Amino acid sequence: MTDLAMNLDPAPAAPVDVLGVLDGVSQQEGLPDLAAALARLRDYVGEDLVQVEQALQSVPRAKDVVGRSLEHLLTLEGKRLRPLCVALSSRIADPSRPAPVSLATAVELVHSATLLHDDVVDAGSMRRGRPTARVLYGNAASVFAGDWLLIEALRRVQQAKLPEVTDNLLETIDEMIRAEALQLECRGRLVFDEATYFSIIEGKTAALFRWAMFAGGRAGGLDEAGCAALQAYGMDLGVAFQIVDDALDLVGDAAQTGKALFCDLHEGKMTFPLLVGAARDPALPGLVEEAMANEAGSITPEAARRVMDSLHRTEALAATQARAQAFARRARGHLAALKDGSAKDALVLVAEAAVHRNK
Amino acid sequence: MTDLAMNLDPAPAAPVDVLGVLDGVSQQEGLPDLAAALARLRDYVGEDLVQVEQALQSVPRAKDVVGRSLEHLLTLEGKRLRPLCVALSSRIADPSRPAPVSLATAVELVHSATLLHDDVVDAGSMRRGRPTARVLYGNAASVFAGDWLLIEALRRVQQAKLPEVTDNLLETIDEMIRAEALQLECRGRLVFDEATYFSIIEGKTAALFRWAMFAGGRAGGLDEAGCAALQAYGMDLGVAFQIVDDALDLVGDAAQTGKALFCDLHEGKMTFPLLVGAARDPALPGLVEEAMANEAGSITPEAARRVMDSLHRTEALAATQARAQAFARRARGHLAALKDGSAKDALVLVAEAAVHRNK
Numbered sequence: 001m002t003d004l005a006m007n008l009d010p011a012p013a014a015p016v017d018v019l020g021v022l023d024g025v026s027q028q029e030g031l032p033d034l035a036a037a038l039a040r041l042r043d044y045v046g047e048d049l050v051q052v053e054q055a056l057q058s059v060p061r062a063k064d065v066v067g068r069s070l071e072h073l074l075t076l077e078g079k080r081l082r083p084l085c086v087a088l089s090s091r092i093a094d095p096s097r098p099a100p101v102s103l104a105t106a107v108e109l110v111h112s113a114t115l116l117h118d119d120v121v122d123a124g125s126m127r128r129g130r131p132t133a134r135v136l137y138g139n140a141a142s143v144f145a146g147d148w149l150l151i152e153a154l155r156r157v158q159q160a161k162l163p164e165v166t167d168n169l170l171e172t173i174d175e176m177i178r179a180e181a182l183q184l185e186c187r188g189r190l191v192f193d194e195a196t197y198f199s200i201i202e203g204k205t206a207a208l209f210r211w212a213m214f215a216g217g218r219a220g221g222l223d224e225a226g227c228a229a230l231q232a233y234g235m236d237l238g239v240a241f242q243i244v245d246d247a248l249d250l251v252g253d254a255a256q257t258g259k260a261l262f263c264d265l266h267e268g269k270m271t272f273p274l275l276v277g278a279a280r281d282p283a284l285p286g287l288v289e290e291a292m293a294n295e296a297g298s299i300t301p302e303a304a305r306r307v308m309d310s311l312h313r314t315e316a317l318a319a320t321q322a323r324a325q326a327f328a329r330r331a332r333g334h335l336a337a338l339k340d341g342s343a344k345d346a347l348v349l350v351a352e353a354a355v356h357r358n359k
Numbered sequence: 360m361t362d363l364a365m366n367l368d369p370a371p372a373a374p375v376d377v378l379g380v381l382d383g384v385s386q387q388e389g390l391p392d393l394a395a396a397l398a399r400l401r402d403y404v405g406e407d408l409v410q411v412e413q414a415l416q417s418v419p420r421a422k423d424v425v426g427r428s429l430e431h432l433l434t435l436e437g438k439r440l441r442p443l444c445v446a447l448s449s450r451i452a453d454p455s456r457p458a459p460v461s462l463a464t465a466v467e468l469v470h471s472a473t474l475l476h477d478d479v480v481d482a483g484s485m486r487r488g489r490p491t492a493r494v495l496y497g498n499a500a501s502v503f504a505g506d507w508l509l510i511e512a513l514r515r516v517q518q519a520k521l522p523e524v525t526d527n528l529l530e531t532i533d534e535m536i537r538a539e540a541l542q543l544e545c546r547g548r549l550v551f552d553e554a555t556y557f558s559i560i561e562g563k564t565a566a567l568f569r570w571a572m573f574a575g576g577r578a579g580g581l582d583e584a585g586c587a588a589l590q591a592y593g594m595d596l597g598v599a600f601q602i603v604d605d606a607l608d609l610v611g612d613a614a615q616t617g618k619a620l621f622c623d624l625h626e627g628k629m630t631f632p633l634l635v636g637a638a639r640d641p642a643l644p645g646l647v648e649e650a651m652a653n654e655a656g657s658i659t660p661e662a663a664r665r666v667m668d669s670l671h672r673t674e675a676l677a678a679t680q681a682r683a684q685a686f687a688r689r690a691r692g693h694l695a696a697l698k699d700g701s702a703k704d705a706l707v708l709v710a711e712a713a714v715h716r717n718k
Contacts, residue, residue, distance in 0.1 A: 066540035117506060120479070121499040140480040140543055143502055147476060147509070148536045154513065155529045163522065170514045177507040181425035184499055 041346050048087040048099040049080055055105040059152060069145035073112050079357075081241070082107040082212045084350065089216030089230050091343035093223075100219035102156040103165070107212045109153035110169070114176060114204075116146035121184060122267055157215070165215050172211040179203020188268035188292065190285060192278045197270050198239070205245075206238025229337040233347065236331035241354050243324040246271035247317060250308065252358065262299045265307070268292055273311055273320045280314035324355045400705045407446040407458040408439055414464040418511060428504035432471050438716075440600070441466040441571045443709065448575030448589050450702035452582075459578035461515040462524070466571045468512035469528070473535060473563075475505035480543060481626055516574070524574050531570040538562020547627035547651065549644060551637040556629050557598070564604075565597025588696040592706065595690035600713050602683040605630035606676060609667065611717065621658045624666070627651055632670055632679045639673035683714045 056074050061067035083104035090099050120139045150173070157166050183200045191197075213234035217227040249264045250273055264271050265288065277284045287310055291303035311317055328351040338344050415433050420426035442463035449458050479498045509532070516525050542559045550556075572593035576586040608623045609632055623630050624647065636643045646669055650662035670676055687710040697703050 062537065062540060064540050064544040066536075066543065117502050120502050139498060141540075143476050143479050143505075144536050144540050144543065146502075147506075148533065148540075150506070150509070151529055151532045151536065155526075155533070158522070158526055158529065161522070163517070163520070166525070167514075167517055170510055170517065173510045174507065174514070177425075177503050177510065178421065181421060181423050181500075181503050181507075184425065184503065185423040 037345075037349050040342075041349060044342055044346060045084060045087045045099070048101065048104065049083065051099075051101045052080060052083040052087075052104045052108065055101060056108060059109070059149075065141040066144045066148065069116065069141045070149065073116060073145070080108060081350070081354070082111055082208060085209060085212035085234065085237075085347075086216040086219075088343045088346050088350070089213045089222075090220035092217060092226060092230065092338055092341070093220045095341050095343060097220055100160060100216065102159045103215045103219055106153040106156040106169075107208065107215065109149045109156070110173065111208060113146040113149035113153065114180075114208075116142045116149065118180070120146075121180070160215075160219060162215075162218055165218050168214055169211055172207045175203045175207045179207075183269065186270065190268070190288060190292075191270055192275060192285060194275055197272065197275055200270075201239060201242040202235065205242040206235045209238035209241070210234035226338055229334045232334040233331045233351070236327045236334065237351055237354060240324045240327035240331060240351070243272045243320060243327065244355055244357065247273055247320045247324070248358070250311065251317060262291075262304055265291060265304075266299050272323065273316045274307075276319045276323075277311045277314050277316035280316060281310045284310045284314075321355070328352065328355045396704070396708050399701075400708060403701055403705060404443060404446045404458070407460065407463065408442065410458075410460045411439060411442040411446075411463045411467065414460060415467060418468070418508075424500040425503045425507065428475065428500045429508065432475060432504070439467060440709070440713070441470055441567060444568060444571035444593065444596075444706075445575040445578075447702045447705050447709070448572045448581075449579035451576060451585060451589070451697055451700070452579045454700050454702060456579055459519060459575065461518045462574045462578055465512040465515040465528075466567065466574065468508045468515070469532065470567060472505040472508035472512065473539075473567075475501045475508065477539070479505075480539070519574075519578060521574075521577055524577050527573055528570055531566045534562045534566045538566075542628065545629065549627070549647060549651075550629055551634060551644060553634060556631065556634055559629075560598060560601040561594065564601040565594045568597035568600070569593035585697055588693045591693040592690045592710070595686045595693065596710055596713060599683045599686035599690060599710070602631045602679060602686065603714055603716065606632055606679045606683070607717070609670065610676060621650075621663055624650060624663075625658050631682065632675045633666075635678045635682075636670045636673050636675035639675060640669045643669045643673075680714070687711065687714045 059070065059074060061070045061074075086104035086107055087099040090103075091097060120142050154166070154169070157169055179200050179202070182196070183204065186196060186200070210231045211234070213230035214227055217230045222230070246264065249262065249271060265274075274284065274288060278288075284307070287303070287306050291299045291307055294300050294303060331351045332348050335344055335347055418429065418433060420429045420433075445463035445466055446458040449462075450456060479501050513525070513528070516528055538559050538561070541555070542563065545555060545559070569590045570593070572589035573586055576589045581589070605623065608621065608630060624633075633643065633647060637647075643666070646662070646665050650658045650666055653659050653662060690710045691707050694703055694706055
């Protein structure tokens with residue numbers, strides 16, 4: 001049975017911070033203004049992100065498989081966009097305030113916990129492929145590792161001694177789980193329905209961005225109205241972010257995103273490009289169904305090509321990008337209510353960059 | 360994929376409360392004093408337990424598979440011993456105080472959440488048998504259902520507005536998960552080591568009893584020393600309870616316990632009778648290993664008989680019962696520090712009855 005412990009972890013990858021990601025994009029796409037703004041942002045919150053990274057890397061982890069699951073996820077993960085949201089929103093009221101590192105760390109831990117549990121659910125969906133002993137053992141360790149990260153996150157939030165921030169996080173996680181349950185229920189049933197789609201992504205992705213903004217705002221001493229504006233920003237930013245994620249599943253560069261293409265499609269998850277495509281090409285749902293029906297445990301290149309042809313023909317990918325940009329624009333609009341300053345400028349930049357990323 | 364949603368739930372069973380369980384035992388074993396004491400206890404906390412049951416049954420649940428997983432567990436589960444601990448400990452300082460129903464409900468929700476996640480882990484251990492699509496689907500729903508119950512429990516604890524009770528619960532759950540991780544790591548490796556065994560059961564079982572006593576004590580306005588005595592009681596009660604559980608896995612009546620015999624053995628979990636038996640019969644570890652090595656996904660009757668023969672010969676089961684009683688006695692001893700009254704009498708009774716139960 002001990003051999004089940006083997007090979008849980010793929011080769012480790014260096015953590016990448018969101019500034020690095022955005023930097024790369026701005027250079028690549030020839031956006032010198034964005035690059036310059038990012039350099040200022042790095043000066044502004046770089047030290048906060050270093051502290052968050054240190055906190056994440058010093059989260060205690062046992063030598064058992066649960067500890068190794070944590071280790072794997074925390075060293076592998078990525079953009080640290082949610083901690084950045086906490087850090088920036090905490091400086092709206094008073095730019096000189098130190099960022100609440102425990103809250104910024106906590107939001108990444110909650111995100112990591114949901115990733116671990118989503119992995120179990122998605123491994124559960126590998127029924128067409130290889131439900132090996134390794135997958136089963138990984139499930140068990142990931143369940144406990146996710147549970148533990150969630151609790152660790154809550155402990156760090158409690159340290160801030162802001163009961164309403166804890167309450168709001170518990171409500172947020174409640175929403176996240178309900179959305180995951182809805183996605184699970186819809187999986188493979190191809191619900192081409194925009195209302196259902198938005199219910200899912202608002203809960204599974206945007207709600208935690210909303211909390212990050214609220215937590216930062218509150219910790220930074222911002223008033224009720226200011227926190228409400230930040231929360232509205234968080235929701236729209238989160239929706240924009242998820243829509244871009246959906247697009248990257250179809251057109252991303254696997255070497256950049258670190259994920260294989262067509263994962264969502266393979267797992268039977270509805271994404272925004274498919275939603276737009278289906279509204280414009282009545283044949284698309286059939287093509288998607290065919291692609292998913294492959295019993296070999298993956299989407300065949302031929303089936304993928306037919307889906308992509310439809311999406312290109314209907315300009316669904318361009319429409320997806322446009323919609324993400326519209327949400328990012330609306331996110332920036334909510335900031336009008338807040339007083340001007342570096343933190344606000346940075347949040348404008350984050351919304352801009354979230355839709356220009358390539359990973 | 361939708362067929363995976365089928366047959367998640369076995370036939371529903373009526374909830375049984377701990378008083379009913381103890382009542383049956385006391386009549387069966389001809390313990391009229393215990394029966395009379397239980398009648399008084401029923402008068403004393405019966406209404407609290409009815410309120411907890413109502414709260415549990417009105418926990419909102421969606422119509423999706425996650426909701427159905429919750430529904431299944433909350434209507435099936437049983438003894439409500441942990442809520443009873445909260446109710447009784449809340450009355451030590453002032454017997455006329457209403458019991459903190461939200462905390463008493465929360466402890467059962469935490470317990471239920473851990474059961475859901477343990478089920479996933481144990482389904483993960485069905486590697487020798489049938490990792491069917493049904494099992495995989497159940498895993499996904501149970502992961503989210505467990506997550507949601509944990510959050511729901513924490514929300515109810517927050518309602519009590521006692522930050523140290525929330526903090527203590529988070530620390531407790533942290534301990535529970537670490538113990539589960541240790542048990543997972545040891546599974547199938549047959550660690551015949553008493554220190555490891557106690558580390559596991561203190562974390563996975565006793566810690567939550569300890570929190571139940573602390574939460575009740577704090578909510579009831581008990582002082583620091585009183586709460587410490589209650590927590591010590593909770594630990595020893597929990598250990599006694601788990602040792603009896605271990606014995607019931609081997610000699611229980613499946614119709615009473617609702618569980619098949621030899622579950623722990625089949626799942627490669629160390630139990631107290633095996634620990635004692637191995638210390639007295641050097642052949643036992645080999646017999647247990649043989650029993651577990653059966654690839655058919657269950658323990659053969661012949662292998663089970665040989666294990667049981669060894670345990671009877673070495674009087675390991677009698678020693679197990681004696682050890683459980685010793686812990687129950689020590690639990691009662693901690694109550695000496697507390698002022699006399701009905702709640703204290705009831706806790707004495709609970710410790711007595713926990714080692715005399717047959718389910």
